[in-house]
Amino acid sequence: MLEILNAITTGRREEKGSQALERFQGVMQLEQLGEVIRSTSLCGLGQTAPNPVLSTLRWFRDEYEAHVFDRKCKAGVCQSLLLYSIDPEKCRGCTLCAKKCPAGAILGTPKAPHHIVPERCVGCGTCREACPFAAITVE
Ligand code: SF4
Ligand code: SF4
Missing domain, CATH: 3.30.70.20 (Alpha-Beta Plaits)
Structure with missing residues (x-):
């Protein structure tokens, strides 16, 4: 999950459309990974670990999309964007x-x-x- 988040928030400019698609696929994998971790972990720590990502995907999906497709961080937090x-x-x-x-x-x-x-x-x-x-x- 960290690798996918890093790919979304770093590297920018002069990227081609197919690379944006790869990042978008990464976001979908992120969601699947989070669900698998939540439903298959034995203890509460594992079950709740993916919550920050899953809840931001749910409520701030437009921000993920801005990072993936527009290569922009609306909040101005991701330095390399x-x-x-x-x-x-x-x-x-x-x-x-x-x-x-x-x-x-x-x-x-x-x-x-x-x-x-x-x-x-x-x-x-x-x-x-x-x-x-x-x-x-x-x-
Ligand atoms: S710091 Fe000086 S050189 Fe740099 S942008 Fe401002 S005015 Fe221009
Ligand atoms: S000072 Fe920082 S933000 Fe400004 S051009 Fe140099 S690396 Fe970029």
Whole structure:
């Protein structure tokens, strides 16, 4: 179950439709696994262990689907699903974000708009906190 949850909440961008389908199949397996664990465990611990997943699947299925198909985390919790970008209209090229980025994902020259390389970004949010001009957005 953990492996499936990890597949849903990590890795993103430039993924193909078939990979989304594989993740969707994973969600269905998650449900089946949870039911099997609940109905076949001998003790109460095993019987209740899958409840968090089963209840969130029941009440927040749209969030699972957003993770699987849109590759988005509405709650803004799954770091690797967040997409950070710099608004070139607001960026003054102060270089602060590039200096603080732990992944070296921000490129640019002083006094010119900077740019985030999505493939390198780990979604830590440090740049957004550092920018004095609120030029960095996340979705
Ligand atoms: S979110 Fe983190 S890793 Fe991504 S560009 Fe900003 S500082 Fe770098
Ligand atoms: S910290 Fe803000 S203003 Fe400075 S370079 Fe980065 S995005 Fe541009």
